[in-house]
Amino acid sequence: MWGPRRTREKRTVTCIACGDSISRSDAREYDKLGDRWEREGKDFEFLCKECFRELCHQPREGLEALLTESLAGEGTQEEFLARYGELVEERYGAPEERER
Ligand SMILES: [Zn+2]
Secondary structure, three states: OOOOOOOOOOOEEEEOOOOOEEEHHHOEEEOOOOOOOOOOOOOOEEEOHHHHHHHOOOOOOOHHHHHHHOOOOOOOHHHHHHHHHHHHHHHHOOHHHHHO
């Protein structure tokens, strides 16, 4: 619940993977261009901690491309995860296959 007095402005951002609203300070900045230092004129996207951690289980290489192809931030979470999963499987193989 929002109290009548807020000591500081809390910006909330939306996780591009699950669509959750999270406070800006808890969010992980995600720049699909992979360049955090060039900040001018950019809109950063954000991931919540859970999604950030999950995505980091995947090989880092090609993550930006995967997310872009999966249309992160568009459609529902289910659609995104399904597309993302498919793309990961296509590129890296299904997790079960790797253990064989
Ligand atoms: Zn999330």
